[in-house]
Amino acid sequence: METMALTVLMVPGCPKADVLRERLAEAMAGQDDDVRVEWREVRDEAEAVRLGMHGSPTLLVNGADPFVREGEAPSLSCRVDPGGSAVPSVDRLRAVLAVVRGGRGRLAPEEGGQRAVQRAVLRAFATHGRPPTEEELAAAAAPYGVPARRVLAELSAADYVSLDDHGRIRAAYPFSPVPTAHRVRIAGGPEVWAMCAVDALGVAPMLGRDVEIRSADPVTGQAVTVAFRGGTAVWEPRSAVVLARTGRCAGPAVDACCPDLNFFAGPGSARRWADRHPEADVVVLGRDLAEALGRAVFGPLLGGPA
Known part of the structure:
Protein backbone atom coordinates (compact mmCIF):
# COMPACT_ATOMS: atom_id res chain seq x y z
CA MET A 1 0.00 0.00 0.00
CA GLU A 2 1.34 3.41 -0.90
CA THR A 3 2.35 5.89 1.79
CA MET A 4 0.02 8.69 2.81
CA ALA A 5 1.91 11.97 2.54
CA LEU A 6 1.23 14.71 5.09
CA THR A 7 2.83 18.12 4.63
CA VAL A 8 2.64 20.87 7.23
CA LEU A 9 3.17 24.37 5.83
CA MET A 10 4.06 27.02 8.39
CA VAL A 11 5.76 30.36 8.78
CA PRO A 12 9.10 30.32 10.65
CA GLY A 13 8.51 30.23 14.39
CA CYS A 14 4.77 29.52 14.09
CA PRO A 15 3.54 29.20 17.69
CA LYS A 16 0.80 26.70 16.72
CA ALA A 17 3.07 24.26 14.86
CA ASP A 18 3.93 22.37 18.05
CA VAL A 19 0.23 22.08 18.90
CA LEU A 20 -0.43 20.54 15.51
CA ARG A 21 2.56 18.21 15.95
CA GLU A 22 1.14 16.92 19.26
CA ARG A 23 -2.38 16.49 17.89
CA LEU A 24 -1.14 14.70 14.77
CA ALA A 25 0.88 12.31 16.89
CA GLU A 26 -2.21 11.55 18.99
CA ALA A 27 -4.43 11.16 15.91
CA MET A 28 -1.97 8.74 14.28
CA ALA A 29 -1.23 6.71 17.43
CA GLY A 30 -1.65 2.99 16.84
CA GLN A 31 -1.90 3.32 13.07
CA ASP A 32 0.23 1.44 10.55
CA ASP A 33 3.56 2.95 9.51
CA ASP A 34 2.14 4.16 6.20
CA VAL A 35 2.16 7.90 6.90
CA ARG A 36 5.02 10.25 6.02
CA VAL A 37 5.02 13.76 7.56
CA GLU A 38 7.06 16.67 6.16
CA TRP A 39 7.36 20.01 8.00
CA ARG A 40 8.03 22.88 5.60
CA GLU A 41 8.63 26.56 6.31
CA VAL A 42 7.05 29.08 3.92
CA ARG A 43 8.57 32.55 3.80
CA ASP A 44 6.71 34.58 1.18
CA GLU A 45 3.24 35.06 -0.27
CA ALA A 46 4.12 33.68 -3.71
CA GLU A 47 5.27 30.41 -2.19
CA ALA A 48 2.14 30.25 -0.04
CA VAL A 49 0.00 30.57 -3.18
CA ARG A 50 2.03 27.98 -5.07
CA LEU A 51 1.88 25.41 -2.27
CA GLY A 52 -1.74 26.03 -1.28
CA MET A 53 -1.06 27.35 2.21
CA HIS A 54 -4.22 28.80 3.77
CA GLY A 55 -2.64 30.32 6.85
CA SER A 56 -0.08 28.93 9.28
CA PRO A 57 -0.11 26.05 10.00
CA THR A 58 -1.74 24.35 6.99
CA LEU A 59 -1.94 20.56 6.81
CA LEU A 60 -1.91 19.02 3.32
CA VAL A 61 -3.01 15.39 2.95
CA ASN A 62 -1.64 13.88 -0.25
CA GLY A 63 -1.18 17.44 -1.53
CA ALA A 64 -4.73 18.64 -0.72
CA ASP A 65 -5.96 20.82 2.15
CA PRO A 66 -8.96 18.98 3.64
CA PHE A 67 -9.74 21.87 5.99
CA VAL A 68 -9.92 24.68 3.41
CA ARG A 69 -13.17 26.65 3.48
CA GLU A 70 -15.07 28.12 0.55
CA GLY A 71 -13.50 31.41 -0.50
CA GLU A 72 -10.45 31.01 1.76
CA ALA A 73 -7.42 32.48 -0.02
CA PRO A 74 -3.76 31.44 0.35
CA SER A 75 -2.07 33.41 3.10
CA LEU A 76 0.94 33.65 5.40
CA SER A 77 -1.22 34.84 8.29
CA CYS A 78 -2.10 32.74 11.31
CA ARG A 79 -4.81 30.27 10.40
CA VAL A 80 -8.07 30.37 12.33
CA ASP A 81 -10.88 27.80 12.12
CA PRO A 82 -14.51 28.92 12.45
CA GLY A 83 -14.39 27.66 16.02
CA GLY A 84 -11.52 30.03 16.81
CA SER A 85 -8.63 27.56 16.80
CA ALA A 86 -5.68 27.59 14.40
CA VAL A 87 -5.29 23.80 14.69
CA PRO A 88 -7.91 21.09 13.98
CA SER A 89 -8.99 18.96 16.92
CA VAL A 90 -7.67 15.42 17.33
CA ASP A 91 -11.10 14.04 16.36
CA ARG A 92 -11.16 16.06 13.14
CA LEU A 93 -7.64 14.95 12.30
CA ARG A 94 -8.53 11.31 12.95
CA ALA A 95 -11.60 11.58 10.74
CA VAL A 96 -9.63 13.09 7.86
CA LEU A 97 -6.82 10.55 8.09
CA ALA A 98 -9.24 7.63 8.34
CA VAL A 99 -11.39 8.63 5.39
CA VAL A 100 -8.47 9.67 3.18
CA ARG A 101 -6.54 6.56 4.20
CA GLY A 102 -9.42 4.42 3.00
CA GLY A 103 -10.07 6.61 -0.02
CA ARG A 104 -6.39 6.79 -0.94
CA GLY A 105 -6.74 3.15 -2.01
CA ARG A 106 -9.63 4.02 -4.28
CA LEU A 107 -7.26 4.85 -7.14
CA ALA A 108 -6.16 1.48 -8.47
CA PRO A 109 -2.58 0.93 -9.65
CA GLU A 110 -1.84 1.06 -13.34
CA GLU A 111 -0.16 -2.35 -13.38
CA GLY A 112 -2.01 -5.19 -15.07
CA GLY A 113 -4.76 -2.94 -16.40
CA GLN A 114 -6.34 -2.40 -12.99
CA ARG A 115 -6.72 1.37 -13.32
CA ALA A 116 -8.04 1.05 -16.88
CA VAL A 117 -10.69 -1.46 -15.84
CA GLN A 118 -11.58 0.56 -12.74
CA ARG A 119 -12.13 3.64 -14.88
CA ALA A 120 -14.23 1.65 -17.34
CA VAL A 121 -16.44 0.64 -14.42
CA LEU A 122 -16.77 4.21 -13.16
CA ARG A 123 -17.46 5.65 -16.62
CA ALA A 124 -20.22 3.10 -17.22
CA PHE A 125 -22.00 4.24 -14.06
CA ALA A 126 -21.38 7.93 -14.78
CA THR A 127 -22.55 7.68 -18.40
CA HIS A 128 -25.28 5.03 -18.31
CA GLY A 129 -26.14 4.62 -14.62
CA ARG A 130 -25.26 0.91 -14.70
CA PRO A 131 -22.32 -1.48 -14.33
CA PRO A 132 -20.15 -2.01 -17.43
CA THR A 133 -20.94 -4.69 -19.96
CA GLU A 134 -18.58 -7.60 -20.58
CA GLU A 135 -17.61 -5.93 -23.86
CA GLU A 136 -16.72 -2.65 -22.10
CA LEU A 137 -14.60 -4.49 -19.56
CA ALA A 138 -12.86 -6.54 -22.25
CA ALA A 139 -12.03 -3.41 -24.26
CA ALA A 140 -10.44 -1.79 -21.20
CA ALA A 141 -8.34 -4.87 -20.38
CA ALA A 142 -7.37 -5.76 -23.96
CA PRO A 143 -4.29 -3.46 -24.23
CA TYR A 144 -2.80 -5.23 -21.21
CA GLY A 145 -3.31 -8.77 -22.54
CA VAL A 146 -5.17 -9.93 -19.44
CA PRO A 147 -8.71 -11.30 -18.96
CA ALA A 148 -11.04 -8.57 -17.76
CA ARG A 149 -12.67 -10.85 -15.19
CA ARG A 150 -9.31 -11.60 -13.61
CA VAL A 151 -8.57 -7.88 -13.33
CA LEU A 152 -11.99 -7.25 -11.82
CA ALA A 153 -11.35 -9.97 -9.22
CA GLU A 154 -8.02 -8.31 -8.34
CA LEU A 155 -9.79 -4.97 -7.94
CA SER A 156 -12.33 -6.58 -5.63
CA ALA A 157 -9.65 -8.27 -3.52
CA ALA A 158 -8.12 -4.83 -2.85
CA ASP A 159 -11.54 -3.17 -2.32
CA TYR A 160 -11.28 -0.81 -5.28
CA VAL A 161 -14.64 -2.33 -6.21
CA SER A 162 -16.58 -5.10 -4.50
CA LEU A 163 -18.01 -8.22 -6.13
CA ASP A 164 -20.64 -10.61 -4.82
CA ASP A 165 -20.33 -14.40 -4.79
CA HIS A 166 -21.48 -14.50 -8.41
CA GLY A 167 -18.90 -12.01 -9.65
CA ARG A 168 -21.40 -9.17 -9.98
CA ILE A 169 -20.45 -5.62 -8.96
CA ARG A 170 -22.06 -4.66 -5.68
CA ALA A 171 -19.95 -1.52 -5.06
CA ALA A 172 -17.97 0.67 -7.46
CA TYR A 173 -16.97 3.46 -5.08
CA PRO A 174 -18.50 6.03 -5.19
CA PHE A 175 -21.33 4.27 -7.07
CA SER A 176 -23.81 1.60 -5.98
CA PRO A 177 -25.67 -0.58 -8.52
CA VAL A 178 -28.65 -0.83 -6.16
Whole structure:
Protein backbone atom coordinates (compact mmCIF):
# COMPACT_ATOMS: atom_id res chain seq x y z
CA MET A 1 0.00 0.00 0.00
CA GLU A 2 1.34 3.41 -0.90
CA THR A 3 2.35 5.89 1.79
CA MET A 4 0.02 8.69 2.81
CA ALA A 5 1.91 11.97 2.54
CA LEU A 6 1.23 14.71 5.09
CA THR A 7 2.83 18.12 4.63
CA VAL A 8 2.64 20.87 7.23
CA LEU A 9 3.17 24.37 5.83
CA MET A 10 4.06 27.02 8.39
CA VAL A 11 5.76 30.36 8.78
CA PRO A 12 9.10 30.32 10.65
CA GLY A 13 8.51 30.23 14.39
CA CYS A 14 4.77 29.52 14.09
CA PRO A 15 3.54 29.20 17.69
CA LYS A 16 0.80 26.70 16.72
CA ALA A 17 3.07 24.26 14.86
CA ASP A 18 3.93 22.37 18.05
CA VAL A 19 0.23 22.08 18.90
CA LEU A 20 -0.43 20.54 15.51
CA ARG A 21 2.56 18.21 15.95
CA GLU A 22 1.14 16.92 19.26
CA ARG A 23 -2.38 16.49 17.89
CA LEU A 24 -1.14 14.70 14.77
CA ALA A 25 0.88 12.31 16.89
CA GLU A 26 -2.21 11.55 18.99
CA ALA A 27 -4.43 11.16 15.91
CA MET A 28 -1.97 8.74 14.28
CA ALA A 29 -1.23 6.71 17.43
CA GLY A 30 -1.65 2.99 16.84
CA GLN A 31 -1.90 3.32 13.07
CA ASP A 32 0.23 1.44 10.55
CA ASP A 33 3.56 2.95 9.51
CA ASP A 34 2.14 4.16 6.20
CA VAL A 35 2.16 7.90 6.90
CA ARG A 36 5.02 10.25 6.02
CA VAL A 37 5.02 13.76 7.56
CA GLU A 38 7.06 16.67 6.16
CA TRP A 39 7.36 20.01 8.00
CA ARG A 40 8.03 22.88 5.60
CA GLU A 41 8.63 26.56 6.31
CA VAL A 42 7.05 29.08 3.92
CA ARG A 43 8.57 32.55 3.80
CA ASP A 44 6.71 34.58 1.18
CA GLU A 45 3.24 35.06 -0.27
CA ALA A 46 4.12 33.68 -3.71
CA GLU A 47 5.27 30.41 -2.19
CA ALA A 48 2.14 30.25 -0.04
CA VAL A 49 0.00 30.57 -3.18
CA ARG A 50 2.03 27.98 -5.07
CA LEU A 51 1.88 25.41 -2.27
CA GLY A 52 -1.74 26.03 -1.28
CA MET A 53 -1.06 27.35 2.21
CA HIS A 54 -4.22 28.80 3.77
CA GLY A 55 -2.64 30.32 6.85
CA SER A 56 -0.08 28.93 9.28
CA PRO A 57 -0.11 26.05 10.00
CA THR A 58 -1.74 24.35 6.99
CA LEU A 59 -1.94 20.56 6.81
CA LEU A 60 -1.91 19.02 3.32
CA VAL A 61 -3.01 15.39 2.95
CA ASN A 62 -1.64 13.88 -0.25
CA GLY A 63 -1.18 17.44 -1.53
CA ALA A 64 -4.73 18.64 -0.72
CA ASP A 65 -5.96 20.82 2.15
CA PRO A 66 -8.96 18.98 3.64
CA PHE A 67 -9.74 21.87 5.99
CA VAL A 68 -9.92 24.68 3.41
CA ARG A 69 -13.17 26.65 3.48
CA GLU A 70 -15.07 28.12 0.55
CA GLY A 71 -13.50 31.41 -0.50
CA GLU A 72 -10.45 31.01 1.76
CA ALA A 73 -7.42 32.48 -0.02
CA PRO A 74 -3.76 31.44 0.35
CA SER A 75 -2.07 33.41 3.10
CA LEU A 76 0.94 33.65 5.40
CA SER A 77 -1.22 34.84 8.29
CA CYS A 78 -2.10 32.74 11.31
CA ARG A 79 -4.81 30.27 10.40
CA VAL A 80 -8.07 30.37 12.33
CA ASP A 81 -10.88 27.80 12.12
CA PRO A 82 -14.51 28.92 12.45
CA GLY A 83 -14.39 27.66 16.02
CA GLY A 84 -11.52 30.03 16.81
CA SER A 85 -8.63 27.56 16.80
CA ALA A 86 -5.68 27.59 14.40
CA VAL A 87 -5.29 23.80 14.69
CA PRO A 88 -7.91 21.09 13.98
CA SER A 89 -8.99 18.96 16.92
CA VAL A 90 -7.67 15.42 17.33
CA ASP A 91 -11.10 14.04 16.36
CA ARG A 92 -11.16 16.06 13.14
CA LEU A 93 -7.64 14.95 12.30
CA ARG A 94 -8.53 11.31 12.95
CA ALA A 95 -11.60 11.58 10.74
CA VAL A 96 -9.63 13.09 7.86
CA LEU A 97 -6.82 10.55 8.09
CA ALA A 98 -9.24 7.63 8.34
CA VAL A 99 -11.39 8.63 5.39
CA VAL A 100 -8.47 9.67 3.18
CA ARG A 101 -6.54 6.56 4.20
CA GLY A 102 -9.42 4.42 3.00
CA GLY A 103 -10.07 6.61 -0.02
CA ARG A 104 -6.39 6.79 -0.94
CA GLY A 105 -6.74 3.15 -2.01
CA ARG A 106 -9.63 4.02 -4.28
CA LEU A 107 -7.26 4.85 -7.14
CA ALA A 108 -6.16 1.48 -8.47
CA PRO A 109 -2.58 0.93 -9.65
CA GLU A 110 -1.84 1.06 -13.34
CA GLU A 111 -0.16 -2.35 -13.38
CA GLY A 112 -2.01 -5.19 -15.07
CA GLY A 113 -4.76 -2.94 -16.40
CA GLN A 114 -6.34 -2.40 -12.99
CA ARG A 115 -6.72 1.37 -13.32
CA ALA A 116 -8.04 1.05 -16.88
CA VAL A 117 -10.69 -1.46 -15.84
CA GLN A 118 -11.58 0.56 -12.74
CA ARG A 119 -12.13 3.64 -14.88
CA ALA A 120 -14.23 1.65 -17.34
CA VAL A 121 -16.44 0.64 -14.42
CA LEU A 122 -16.77 4.21 -13.16
CA ARG A 123 -17.46 5.65 -16.62
CA ALA A 124 -20.22 3.10 -17.22
CA PHE A 125 -22.00 4.24 -14.06
CA ALA A 126 -21.38 7.93 -14.78
CA THR A 127 -22.55 7.68 -18.40
CA HIS A 128 -25.28 5.03 -18.31
CA GLY A 129 -26.14 4.62 -14.62
CA ARG A 130 -25.26 0.91 -14.70
CA PRO A 131 -22.32 -1.48 -14.33
CA PRO A 132 -20.15 -2.01 -17.43
CA THR A 133 -20.94 -4.69 -19.96
CA GLU A 134 -18.58 -7.60 -20.58
CA GLU A 135 -17.61 -5.93 -23.86
CA GLU A 136 -16.72 -2.65 -22.10
CA LEU A 137 -14.60 -4.49 -19.56
CA ALA A 138 -12.86 -6.54 -22.25
CA ALA A 139 -12.03 -3.41 -24.26
CA ALA A 140 -10.44 -1.79 -21.20
CA ALA A 141 -8.34 -4.87 -20.38
CA ALA A 142 -7.37 -5.76 -23.96
CA PRO A 143 -4.29 -3.46 -24.23
CA TYR A 144 -2.80 -5.23 -21.21
CA GLY A 145 -3.31 -8.77 -22.54
CA VAL A 146 -5.17 -9.93 -19.44
CA PRO A 147 -8.71 -11.30 -18.96
CA ALA A 148 -11.04 -8.57 -17.76
CA ARG A 149 -12.67 -10.85 -15.19
CA ARG A 150 -9.31 -11.60 -13.61
CA VAL A 151 -8.57 -7.88 -13.33
CA LEU A 152 -11.99 -7.25 -11.82
CA ALA A 153 -11.35 -9.97 -9.22
CA GLU A 154 -8.02 -8.31 -8.34
CA LEU A 155 -9.79 -4.97 -7.94
CA SER A 156 -12.33 -6.58 -5.63
CA ALA A 157 -9.65 -8.27 -3.52
CA ALA A 158 -8.12 -4.83 -2.85
CA ASP A 159 -11.54 -3.17 -2.32
CA TYR A 160 -11.28 -0.81 -5.28
CA VAL A 161 -14.64 -2.33 -6.21
CA SER A 162 -16.58 -5.10 -4.50
CA LEU A 163 -18.01 -8.22 -6.13
CA ASP A 164 -20.64 -10.61 -4.82
CA ASP A 165 -20.33 -14.40 -4.79
CA HIS A 166 -21.48 -14.50 -8.41
CA GLY A 167 -18.90 -12.01 -9.65
CA ARG A 168 -21.40 -9.17 -9.98
CA ILE A 169 -20.45 -5.62 -8.96
CA ARG A 170 -22.06 -4.66 -5.68
CA ALA A 171 -19.95 -1.52 -5.06
CA ALA A 172 -17.97 0.67 -7.46
CA TYR A 173 -16.97 3.46 -5.08
CA PRO A 174 -18.50 6.03 -5.19
CA PHE A 175 -21.33 4.27 -7.07
CA SER A 176 -23.81 1.60 -5.98
CA PRO A 177 -25.67 -0.58 -8.52
CA VAL A 178 -28.65 -0.83 -6.16
CA PRO A 179 -30.64 1.87 -4.36
CA THR A 180 -29.09 3.44 -1.26
CA ALA A 181 -30.00 6.40 0.94
CA HIS A 182 -28.00 8.74 -1.34
CA ARG A 183 -29.36 9.49 -4.79
CA VAL A 184 -27.22 11.57 -7.15
CA ARG A 185 -28.51 13.29 -10.29
CA ILE A 186 -25.66 14.01 -12.73
CA ALA A 187 -26.19 17.04 -15.00
CA GLY A 188 -26.53 15.81 -18.56
CA GLY A 189 -26.31 12.23 -17.32
CA PRO A 190 -28.15 9.58 -15.35
CA GLU A 191 -29.39 9.37 -11.79
CA VAL A 192 -27.23 7.06 -9.73
CA TRP A 193 -26.86 5.95 -6.13
CA ALA A 194 -23.79 6.58 -3.98
CA MET A 195 -22.39 4.18 -1.41
CA CYS A 196 -22.30 6.75 1.42
CA ALA A 197 -22.41 10.50 2.10
CA VAL A 198 -18.69 11.07 1.44
CA ASP A 199 -18.94 9.04 -1.78
CA ALA A 200 -21.90 11.17 -2.88
CA LEU A 201 -19.89 14.34 -2.25
CA GLY A 202 -17.07 12.92 -4.38
CA VAL A 203 -19.11 12.49 -7.57
CA ALA A 204 -19.02 16.15 -8.67
CA PRO A 205 -15.24 16.63 -8.27
CA MET A 206 -14.57 13.21 -9.81
CA LEU A 207 -16.60 14.01 -12.93
CA GLY A 208 -16.08 17.78 -13.05
CA ARG A 209 -19.83 18.18 -13.53
CA ASP A 210 -22.80 19.62 -11.66
CA VAL A 211 -24.72 17.14 -9.54
CA GLU A 212 -27.60 17.17 -7.09
CA ILE A 213 -27.52 14.86 -4.08
CA ARG A 214 -30.73 13.83 -2.35
CA SER A 215 -30.58 12.03 0.97
CA ALA A 216 -32.35 12.02 4.34
CA ASP A 217 -31.45 12.23 8.00
CA PRO A 218 -31.64 8.62 9.29
CA VAL A 219 -32.81 9.84 12.71
CA THR A 220 -35.44 12.44 11.84
CA GLY A 221 -36.23 11.53 8.24
CA GLN A 222 -35.74 15.17 7.18
CA ALA A 223 -34.61 15.61 3.59
CA VAL A 224 -31.03 16.72 2.97
CA THR A 225 -29.93 17.98 -0.45
CA VAL A 226 -26.57 19.17 -1.74
CA ALA A 227 -26.48 20.87 -5.14
CA PHE A 228 -23.11 21.39 -6.86
CA ARG A 229 -23.16 24.23 -9.39
CA GLY A 230 -19.90 25.30 -10.99
CA GLY A 231 -17.90 23.67 -8.23
CA THR A 232 -19.82 25.37 -5.41
CA ALA A 233 -22.15 23.33 -3.20
CA VAL A 234 -25.40 24.58 -1.68
CA TRP A 235 -26.65 22.54 1.28
CA GLU A 236 -30.25 22.38 2.40
CA PRO A 237 -30.69 22.70 5.29
CA ARG A 238 -27.57 24.77 5.89
CA SER A 239 -27.19 23.10 9.27
CA ALA A 240 -26.64 19.69 7.61
CA VAL A 241 -23.55 17.68 8.53
CA VAL A 242 -21.95 14.32 7.74
CA LEU A 243 -21.04 11.61 10.21
CA ALA A 244 -17.74 9.84 9.42
CA ARG A 245 -15.71 7.09 11.04
CA THR A 246 -12.50 7.96 12.85
CA GLY A 247 -10.92 4.49 12.63
CA ARG A 248 -10.21 1.82 10.05
CA CYS A 249 -13.03 -0.38 8.82
CA ALA A 250 -12.60 -4.14 9.21
CA GLY A 251 -13.46 -5.59 5.82
CA PRO A 252 -14.82 -4.22 2.55
CA ALA A 253 -16.09 -0.66 2.92
CA VAL A 254 -19.46 -1.62 1.45
CA ASP A 255 -20.10 -3.75 4.56
CA ALA A 256 -17.97 -2.21 7.30
CA CYS A 257 -17.94 1.55 6.64
CA CYS A 258 -20.55 2.79 4.20
CA PRO A 259 -23.66 2.16 6.35
CA ASP A 260 -22.35 4.59 8.99
CA LEU A 261 -21.41 7.53 6.71
CA ASN A 262 -24.63 9.49 6.38
CA PHE A 263 -26.03 13.00 6.00
CA PHE A 264 -27.82 14.52 8.99
CA ALA A 265 -29.99 17.64 9.12
CA GLY A 266 -27.90 19.01 11.98
CA PRO A 267 -25.26 18.14 14.58
CA GLY A 268 -27.91 17.25 17.15
CA SER A 269 -29.43 14.37 15.24
CA ALA A 270 -25.93 13.18 14.20
CA ARG A 271 -24.93 12.97 17.86
CA ARG A 272 -28.17 11.17 18.73
CA TRP A 273 -27.35 8.56 16.08
CA ALA A 274 -23.81 8.21 17.47
CA ASP A 275 -25.19 7.79 21.02
CA ARG A 276 -27.42 4.97 19.78
CA HIS A 277 -24.48 3.25 18.05
CA PRO A 278 -21.61 3.30 20.57
CA GLU A 279 -19.84 0.57 18.61
CA ALA A 280 -19.25 3.01 15.72
CA ASP A 281 -16.23 5.28 16.23
CA VAL A 282 -17.53 8.40 14.46
CA VAL A 283 -17.13 12.17 14.34
CA VAL A 284 -19.40 14.95 13.05
CA LEU A 285 -18.04 16.78 9.98
CA GLY A 286 -19.22 20.21 8.87
CA ARG A 287 -19.96 21.04 5.25
CA ASP A 288 -16.52 22.35 4.27
CA LEU A 289 -14.62 19.40 5.69
CA ALA A 290 -17.07 16.84 4.28
CA GLU A 291 -16.78 18.37 0.81
CA ALA A 292 -12.99 18.47 1.06
CA LEU A 293 -12.91 14.78 1.93
CA GLY A 294 -15.07 13.96 -1.07
CA ARG A 295 -12.64 15.88 -3.30
CA ALA A 296 -9.55 14.30 -1.76
CA VAL A 297 -10.86 10.75 -1.99
CA PHE A 298 -12.59 10.73 -5.37
CA GLY A 299 -11.25 13.72 -7.29
CA PRO A 300 -8.24 11.82 -8.74
CA LEU A 301 -10.12 8.70 -9.88
CA LEU A 302 -10.87 9.75 -13.48
CA GLY A 303 -8.02 12.23 -13.96
CA GLY A 304 -5.26 11.65 -16.48
CA PRO A 305 -4.93 8.85 -19.00
CA ALA A 306 -6.68 5.56 -18.35
